[in-house]
Amino acid sequence: MADKSQKKVAAGLSKLLADTYAVYLKTHGYHWNVRGPNFGSLHALFMTHYTEMWAAIDLIAERIRALGEYAPQGYRAFGELSDIKDGDPKQDAQAMLKELVADHATLVATAKAAREGADDVTASLIDARVEAHEKHAWMLRVSIG
Numbered sequence: 001m002a003d004k005s006q007k008k009v010a011a012g013l014s015k016l017l018a019d020t021y022a023v024y025l026k027t028h029g030y031h032w033n034v035r036g037p038n039f040g041s042l043h044a045l046f047m048t049h050y051t052e053m054w055a056a057i058d059l060i061a062e063r064i065r066a067l068g069e070y071a072p073q074g075y076r077a078f079g080e081l082s083d084i085k086d087g088d089p090k091q092d093a094q095a096m097l098k099e100l101v102a103d104h105a106t107l108v109a110t111a112k113a114a115r116e117g118a119d120d121v122t123a124s125l126i127d128a129r130v131e132a133h134e135k136h137a138w139m140l141r142v143s144i145g
Contacts, residue, residue, distance in 0.1 A: 012114025018081035
């Protein structure tokens with residue numbers, strides 16, 4: 001069983017897990033639905049991002065378990081924890097990019113908040129997530145026309 005500080009860190013990681021899953025789903029959906037002259041490059045970029053996030057989801061959930069807590073599961077649990085809104089598959093590519101940039105900024109903020117009081121192993125995982133989401137946001141930002 002986790003102590004009080006581990007419970008707080010695990011709760012932060014649970015929110016990070018939910019937000020990551022929401023952005024993963026949105027990015028995967030945009031991969032399917034993006035249109036326009038940059039379809040090929042955006043389709044590939046979105047796939048790179050959602051594939052990276054898919055692997056991270058497992059790492060985050062396993063770290064929650066290592067801290068002695070249960071990882072949230074299911075759409076309802078994730079929906080209650082996440083601040084990320086569903087995407088609109090009908091919007092144009094530029095709107096998708098702008099939305100994902102904002103979502104990655106949210107993920108960075110969520111990760112940084114979860115880092116408070118974290119042990120070294122958890123902090124390292126969180127730092128890697130911050131780095132990944134900052135890079136994803138940068139790649140999306142420079143793709144905006």
